[in-house]
Amino acid sequence: MLSLDVTSILAGLPAGGAYALLGVCLVFTYRLVAVVNFTGAAIGAVGTFTLVLLHEHGFPLWPGVGLGLIAGMLAAIVLGLVMVTWFSEAPAQTKAAVTVALLVGIVAIGLRVTGGQHPRPFPDLIPGPAFTIAGVVITKAAVATIGLAIAFAGAATLFLNNTRTGLQLRALSERPTTAELLGMRTRVLSIGVWAVAGIATTLALMLIAPQRPPNFMTLSLLVVPAFAAALIGFFRSFWLTLVGGLALGMIEGFTASIDELQQFRGTVPFLIILAVLLWSQRNERWDEAR
Amino acid sequence: MKHVNWPWTIGFVIALAIGSAAATLLGNYWLFLFTGAVIAAIALKGIGLVAGRAGMIALSQMAFAGIGAWTVAYLNVWQVPGTLFLWVPIGGLVAVPFGIAIALPALRLRGIHFAIVTLGFAAAFDSILAATTFPGQTQFIQVPRPPGFTSVPMYFYFVVAVYAVISIALDIVSRTPLGASWVGIKHSERGTAAHGVSVAWSKLTAFAIAAFVSGVSGGLLAGQLQTLVSDSFNIMVSLIYYAVTVMAGAHLAEGALIGGMLIIFFPELMRRLNLPQDIGNIAFALGATQALSMGGSIAADLRGGLRRLRRKVGIRPKTYPEVMRKAGQITPPPVAEGARSVLSIKGLGVKYGQVVALDNVDVEVPEGAVIGLIGPNGAGKSTLIDAVTGFLPSYQGAITLDGGKLDGLDAHKRARAGLRRTWQTTRIPAELTVGSYLNMAARRGLAPAEMDEILQWIGCPHPSTPIATVDVGTRRLLDVAGVVAARPKIVLLDEPAAGQSYEESLFLAQRITEIPEKFGASVVLVEHDIDMVRKACNSIYVLDFGRVIAAGPPAVALEDPDVVRAYVGAVEEETAA
Numbered sequence: 001m002l003s004l005d006v007t008s009i010l011a012g013l014p015a016g017g018a019y020a021l022l023g024v025c026l027v028f029t030y031r032l033v034a035v036v037n038f039t040g041a042a043i044g045a046v047g048t049f050t051l052v053l054l055h056e057h058g059f060p061l062w063p064g065v066g067l068g069l070i071a072g073m074l075a076a077i078v079l080g081l082v083m084v085t086w087f088s089e090a091p092a093q094t095k096a097a098v099t100v101a102l103l104v105g106i107v108a109i110g111l112r113v114t115g116g117q118h119p120r121p122f123p124d125l126i127p128g129p130a131f132t133i134a135g136v137v138i139t140k141a142a143v144a145t146i147g148l149a150i151a152f153a154g155a156a157t158l159f160l161n162n163t164r165t166g167l168q169l170r171a172l173s174e175r176p177t178t179a180e181l182l183g184m185r186t187r188v189l190s191i192g193v194w195a196v197a198g199i200a201t202t203l204a205l206m207l208i209a210p211q212r213p214p215n216f217m218t219l220s221l222l223v224v225p226a227f228a229a230a231l232i233g234f235f236r237s238f239w240l241t242l243v244g245g246l247a248l249g250m251i252e253g254f255t256a257s258i259d260e261l262q263q264f265r266g267t268v269p270f271l272i273i274l275a276v277l278l279w280s281q282r283n284e285r286w287d288e289a290r
Numbered sequence: 291m292k293h294v295n296w297p298w299t300i301g302f303v304i305a306l307a308i309g310s311a312a313a314t315l316l317g318n319y320w321l322f323l324f325t326g327a328v329i330a331a332i333a334l335k336g337i338g339l340v341a342g343r344a345g346m347i348a349l350s351q352m353a354f355a356g357i358g359a360w361t362v363a364y365l366n367v368w369q370v371p372g373t374l375f376l377w378v379p380i381g382g383l384v385a386v387p388f389g390i391a392i393a394l395p396a397l398r399l400r401g402i403h404f405a406i407v408t409l410g411f412a413a414a415f416d417s418i419l420a421a422t423t424f425p426g427q428t429q430f431i432q433v434p435r436p437p438g439f440t441s442v443p444m445y446f447y448f449v450v451a452v453y454a455v456i457s458i459a460l461d462i463v464s465r466t467p468l469g470a471s472w473v474g475i476k477h478s479e480r481g482t483a484a485h486g487v488s489v490a491w492s493k494l495t496a497f498a499i500a501a502f503v504s505g506v507s508g509g510l511l512a513g514q515l516q517t518l519v520s521d522s523f524n525i526m527v528s529l530i531y532y533a534v535t536v537m538a539g540a541h542l543a544e545g546a547l548i549g550g551m552l553i554i555f556f557p558e559l560m561r562r563l564n565l566p567q568d569i570g571n572i573a574f575a576l577g578a579t580q581a582l583s584m585g586g587s588i589a590a591d592l593r594g595g596l597r598r599l600r601r602k603v604g605i606r607p608k609t610y611p612e613v614m615r616k617a618g619q620i621t622p623p624p625v626a627e628g629a630r631s632v633l634s635i636k637g638l639g640v641k642y643g644q645v646v647a648l649d650n651v652d653v654e655v656p657e658g659a660v661i662g663l664i665g666p667n668g669a670g671k672s673t674l675i676d677a678v679t680g681f682l683p684s685y686q687g688a689i690t691l692d693g694g695k696l697d698g699l700d701a702h703k704r705a706r707a708g709l710r711r712t713w714q715t716t717r718i719p720a721e722l723t724v725g726s727y728l729n730m731a732a733r734r735g736l737a738p739a740e741m742d743e744i745l746q747w748i749g750c751p752h753p754s755t756p757i758a759t760v761d762v763g764t765r766r767l768l769d770v771a772g773v774v775a776a777r778p779k780i781v782l783l784d785e786p787a788a789g790q791s792y793e794e795s796l797f798l799a800q801r802i803t804e805i806p807e808k809f810g811a812s813v814v815l816v817e818h819d820i821d822m823v824r825k826a827c828n829s830i831y832v833l834d835f836g837r838v839i840a841a842g843p844p845a846v847a848l849e850d851p852d853v854v855r856a857y858v859g860a861v862e863e864e865t866a867a
Binding site for chain 1: 345394407416422525526532536566572578
């Protein structure tokens with residue numbers, strides 16, 4: 001019985017790695033450009049489907065990955081341009097609302113270009129198993145996703161706390177105008193943040209995509225478990241977000257293994273979001289809360 | 291029924307009847323589409339309530355509609371009597387507990403977290419829908435339309451009638467103090483709580499009503515399509531509806547209808563032009579982004595245009611005769627010898643971390659008096675008001691109002707007990723009219739005569755004036771009008787004269803001295819304008835670094851050497867040296 005539990009829990013690791021990486025990207029954009037980004041998975045879906053479409057037309061795999069990453073980066077840069085051009089002084093809630101509106105647009109375009117809800121085959125970037133523990137085959141893709149998440153969380157923490165640019169970016173996210181008055185090149189810095197987030201998001205989605213119902217909408221909605229992970233990290237801590245994402249994946253793996261719960265597997269991120277918010281906001285009052 | 295705007299209601303019903311009759315001429319194909327548009331408009335009204343009025347990002351409205359549709363499908367499969375006439379409202383009611391459950395975390399949260407919760411809910415609902423089917427779907431059991439309304443035109447009329455009922459009901463509710471409080475919490479939760487509104491209750495009712503309205507729209511859709519598919523309620527639809535809500539301004543009556551038309555007819559137009567139908571969704575995304583960057587919406591722009599047009603053709607908004615804001619002789623109100631204390635503050639202490647903001651402060655406010663509270667910046671005046679009115683998490687000491695203990699009570703309960711305040715910066719929601727703001731502040735519908743009297747007394751514009759068109763100085767007077775309209779036991783005015791001209795602040799000082807007699811409330815006046823305090827107050831307390839350094843009649847207290855030093859600095863020592 002125990003071994004079965006461990007098996008199903010470990011089976012959730014690959015998804016958990018992707019949630020963790022996406023969650024870390026959300027925290028990254030929130031802390032550096034002060035945007036809670038609802039397109040946090042959709043921009044990655046743009047890059048991923050670029051790869052898929054190129055691959056379908058016989059384009060070689062790895063150059064396709066490169067072009068896909070560029071496409072994801074460009075999508076994020078366009079989004080960033082919209083934000084810095086029209087909404088740099090807008091309240092956080094308005095910025096979030098803008099990303100919701102743009103999510104509608106990106107998904108609409110995505111579904112049109114990729115042929116609606118029609119599933120498409122995804123190439124496995126790193127096929128094959130890495131190793132086996134407790135009878136569970138851990139794929140190389142899973143190891144890569146989790147490794148990437150750890151690397152990104154570590155790099156982001158170091159960058160924010162120990163570099164001059166990191167400090168500037170923190171100032172920028174809190175007081176864009178003041179930062180600009182201090183002579184910072186706010187536009188360039190912001191766009192840079194968006195570009196990095198776009199690349200990391202695309203990578204996460206390329207790795208997780210083969211295990212998901214492969215359509216543009218489903219991939220874009222991976223932002224929901226990513227939000228759950230980011231909330232576990234209070235939208236501040238990269239490491240807590242990482243742990244949260246992995247835990248979320250494992251809880252999902254566990255619920256998928258129990259017949260009575262399987263049908264409700266998709267509600268896990270929602271329930272976690274609800275629980276985390278009720279807990280973390282228990283003392284918040286009045287207008288100060290987000 | 292003073293909350294009913296009869297000309298609006300009658301005009302709305304006539305317009306709807308004419309529009310429906312005209313639509314009938316178009317034939318069943320178009321009528322079917324119009325039915326869909328009106329149902330979409332009902333769903334948009336639900337989102338508009340939460341997103342437009344209460345200012346939250348709500349992304350799961352179609353999940354509520356799905357719950358309504360699901361309920362109707364079950365009632366049909368179970369052959370529950372009552373037909374759609376009964377099933378539709380039941381579907382709405384079933385959605386309500388879900389709306390409340392979603393709202394629970396939102397009681398303390400605001401926009402972004404609420405957006406995440408609702409998106410999570412919509413995704414969860416999607417996943418359950420994908421794993422199951424609608425009741426009766428696999429057996430091809432159709433949802434029958436209600437008897438007498440089975441044909442396309444008759445069902446269209448049925449839907450229009452439901453739309454009319456919901457619109458009028460929502461319009462009536464929005465004119466009550468509760469409805470105004472929804473707009474209030476969007477603008478400032480503190481400001482709304484200070485009027486005695488429970489912010490939690492206000493949010494809960496908004497979500498519950500929005501869920502009900504969405505559930506009803508789902509039930510109506512079940513009757514229109516008769517066979518339900520989960521795609522009608524998926525998360526993308528919820529997101530599109532949110533975008534259209536923002537773009538069209540669905541919290542306004544015509545905004546919801548415009549939005550419903552856009553949702554149904556934009557794809558139809560694309561189809562006729564041989565273009566892909568989902569171009570509409572891209573257009574909605576861009577439209578919503580544009581609306582967010584401009585801070586307007588289609589409906590709001592139309593209303594603004596209409597207002598300008600009315601002005602151009604010479605229809606003037608209603609106004610009062612001009613009031614000269616000039617003061618006569620200002621004397622403090624008469625206070626009986628040995629008058630009892632209305633507000634009593636004993637040993638009040640507040641710390642922010644290591645910083646002592648207030649230290650063992652005692653203040654007594656006798657019945658019928660105007661008490662001044664002055665001191666340099668950072669002396670603790672506003673902290674004192676925050677503590678007394680319940681806006682600090684904790685403080686030491688005891689505060690009693692008319693003998694009743696206030697400590698531990700929430701802000702809105704203190705306000706209801708008869709303690710009202712204004713803020714240094716005005717927190718009046720610009721979307722309201724002067725009259726609806728006054729009703730919200732008073733927590734009751736004021737009789738027109740009473741409203742006229744208060745507004746003219748302090749020189750505010752006519753109740754029908756939109757606050758967006760009122761200048762900031764007048765809004766500060768409206769703040770005062772709002773708190774006295776509630777007929778509290780005491781009002782605390784936090785720098786009401788800030789930003790006023792000298793003449794205006796003297797006028798205000800005179801009005802403040804009239805408050806005890808006219809409205810039965812004692813006054814605590816926090817001001818920097820020493821001249822105003824000297825003329826209007828029976829006695830004053832001077833605070834410096836969180837302590838009372840002097841108290842007594844203005845003439846005495848203001849001459850106190852400690853007070854002079856606090857205000858002017860160490861002048862005496864320098865001259866002495």
